[in-house]
Amino acid sequence: MQNFVYLFALFFRGLTIYHVECTMRNNLIMIGTEKIHLIRKPRSIRSILFLTYSSIIVIGIVLLFVLFYLWSSNVLKTNASNSISELSSSLQNQLDLEVQKLDSVSVSIMYSNLITDRISAYETTKTDNLTSGSTEQSVRINTQSTDLYDILVALVGPSYPVQQVYLHLLSGVSIGVGFDNSQKKLDITSKPWFAALNDNRKMKVLTLSTSSNGSVSLNNNDVSLSLSRYFYDKYNAPVGIVEVKQNYNKVFSSFIQLAKDNPSLEKVFIYSTTGEVIFPYDSSEQDRQIVNHILHTSNNFSSDQRTYFSDPITKNKVLLTIKHSELTNWNVAVMISNKTFLAPLNKFTKLAIFVTLAILVFLIILSYFASKRITSPLSSLNRTIKSISLESLVSGPNVELNSGLNEWDRLNASFVKMNARLKDSFDQLLLSRTQELQAKMTALQSQMNPHFLYNSLATISAMAYEQLHEQIIIMCDNLSDMMRYIAADETSLVDIQTEVDYTEMYVTCMKLRYGDMLSYTIDLDASIQQVQIPKIMIQPLVENALKYGTKTSPPWVISVSGRIVGERWIIEVMDNGPGFDEQELSRFYAEVREIERNNVLPSLKLHGMGLLNIYIRLKLHYNNQMLFKIRNLPDRGAIVTIGGPLSSKR
Structure with missing residues (x-):
């Protein structure tokens, strides 16, 4: 019973821990500067039904088991106790039966008239022999002794129910029948049972004795149980003691x-x-x-x-x-x-606990499937709601629940109607969102056009001042090609190789102005050349590197590299200039945080918008999958890294 209570204590402890863990998982703790707010998440219907059914089953099974265990354990204890009591009674009866054999033989001798007469004749003849001392009297004594022996043998019987019978006469003669057929003189006062028997001559005395020399042996075969009692003559005067013996192992x-x-x-x-x-x-x-x-x-x-x-x-x-x-x-x-x-009871307890736990587990599993059967339509409806996306809401088919439960089917029908009404609303919202995104991208794209034109005209002006007429002609031709590339409206996405070719035309124009003081390298992996990216992404980075790199003494080196890392394309533009000023970086990241917090584009202006423009367009196109990093190199120079996923959903 203690084992059973312990097992169920562990079971309830497990339920409690499970309940606490569920409660902790369903609670959201928000720590503020002054307060801790606890918001509890509602439990599911399935868990409530399952815990309710399980609790009812557990309580019912426990009560039934306790009642059955108390009844059956009482029966088992009573039966076991009665069995031990019956065993004790059986042993006592068998002992009495063996002792009764000894007592029956002693009583038969004690109440035998033949024995009494022969003892009287034996004692009389023995007395006369002591007086006369004749040979005839000795023969008569032997005859009386033989007759007495024969009578004892007849009384004991041929089957010898006892091991030995001694007839101890008070005159000091002992006659034995059994394994010891002898006649000898004996001082009966030396016998261990004599004192107790002499104190009460009407009782019988049971003692343990050894076979020889009066010494106690540890071998049970040498030990006998003796029953001794007085026997009397016809005048009720004691004439001797009957001692009946039986082997200890037999008794x-x-x-x-x-x-x-x-x-x-x-x-x-x-x-x-x-x-x-x-x-x-x-x-x-x-x-x-x-x-x-x-x-x-x-x-x-x-x-x-x-x-x-x-x-x-x-x-x-x-x-x-x-x-x-x-x-x-x-x-x-x-x-x-x-x-x-209690071994049978303990065995029964283990079996009962095992069967009870098996039944309990089986019923709990049934309760789980019952609660699942009731709540599975709700789970299906919940999965349908969670799987709703813009595509499925606009073009997805209506799902029939067919749960077989009227309440759930009605709820699903209401959801289908609500979904139909939402489709129209989402069509309008999707159209508005697309137009808004396109407008933002167009505005940012348009912002780059005057920004580039302004910088190019400034460069031509500087070259004219230096009287670089041939270089101006070449630059004007390149500028014409570049303006056509910028003004083209076929698509807002181009492959990286096209974007690099456009950037290389710009760098060529800059070399016309700076000559050997400017050098550049372009290292583009073949795997990245056909990746589609937004237009005018690389050239502004090179222009920005040239702007800040030329603030130091030449030579000026600009490196452009592109590669694929995992599932992302990466473009890096590096220069050997003085790097970015920490205040400028702080101001740039402050504007980035302001844009992300307010979700509003900054006002269009020509100066200081190159890097911010690129960041905004990457954010609009790739969202959180975009990559934009600025860092200064340890010795000198800076590196700007941009990137995005190989395939993106706008």
């Missing part, structure tokens, strides 16, 4: 066999009311301590008892059953450890 054979067949029995004792241990014969000091403890803790030795008892040696709790024999005035004590006594 206590049932006890010996029980000890062999039932090693689980703690102890089996036979003891007298004075504390003498009759069985086992070779009892130890610990056995005698246990018997003395029983005598001191028991109140009444003449009645049967059944109680729990603490073994004074092992300190274990044992079941003690005592049966009292009126025939022998001995007590039969059977001790069985509480662990052995």
Whole structure:
């Protein structure tokens, strides 16, 4: 029962921990400067139904198990206790039966008139022989002795139910029948049972004796149980003592066999009311301590008892059953450890717990599927709602629930109607959003046109001042091609190779002005050349690098590289100028944060918009998948990195 309670305690503890974890997961903790706000997320219907069904099942199963366990354990304990009591009674009856054989033989001799007459004649003849001393009297004594022996043999019987019979005459002669067929002189006062028998001549005395020399042997085959009592002549005067003996192992054979067949029995004792241990014969000091403890803790030795008892040696709790024999005035004590006594109950408990847990798990699984059956239509509807996107809302088909539950089907029908109404609204919203995005991109694209034209005219003016007439002609031709590229409206996306060709025309124009003081390198992987990117992305970065790089003494070196890293295209523009001023970088990132916070484009202006324009167009086109980094190199110069996914959804 304790194991069962412990297992269910663990089970409920697991449910509690699961509930706490669910509660913690369903709670959002927002920590502010002054307060902690706790917002609880509602639990699902499935979890509520499952926990409710499971709780009802667990409580019901536990109550039924406890009631059944209490009833069955009481029955098992009662049956086991009765079995031990019946075993003790059986042992006591078998002992009485063996002692009854001894008593029957002694009574037959005591009440035999033939024995009485032959003893009187034997004693008279013996007395006369002592007076006359003739040979004829000696022959008569032998004849009387032989007759007495024959009568004893006849009374004992041919089957010899006992081992030995002694007829001890008070005159000092002992006649034996059995294994010892002898006639000898004996001082009966030296016998161990004489004092007790002489104190009460009407009683019988049971004692243990050895086969020879009066010494105690540890071999049970040398030990006998003796029953002694006085017998009287026809005048009711004591003339001798009858001693009937039986082998110890035969008298206590049932006890010996029980000890062999039932090693689980703690102890089996036979003891007298004075504390003498009759069985086992070779009892130890610990056995005698246990018997003395029983005598001191028991109140009444003449009645049967059944109680729990603490073994004074092992300190274990044992079941003690005592049966009292009126025939022998001995007590039969059977001790069985509480662990052995409750072994069937413990086995039953384990089996019951296993079956109960199996039933419990089975019912909980059924409750889970029942709650799932009820809430699965809601889960399907929830998945449908979560899967709604702009594409599915505009062109996706209506999904029929067909749950078989009227409430869920009606809810799905309402959702379908709401979805139909939302389609019209999203069509208008999508059109407006597309027009707005296109307008922003056009505005930013248009912003780059005058910005580039302004810078180009400024360069031509500087070249004219330096009287670089041929270079001006070449630059004007390149400028014409570049203006056609910028003004082309076929598409807002171009491949990177086209964008690099446009950038190279710009760098060529700049070399016409600066000559050998300016050098550039373009390193473009073949895998990146056909990737589509927004127009006019690389040239403003080169222009910005040239603007700040020429603030130092030549030579000026500009490097353009492109590659694919993972699922992203990367373009890097590096110069060997002084790098970006920290204040300018702080001002740039402040404008970026302002744009992301307000979602409003800055006012169009010519100066200081190159890098910010590129950042905004990347953000509009790639959203959070865009890459834009500015960093100064350790020695000198700076590097600007832009990038985006290889395939993007605008």
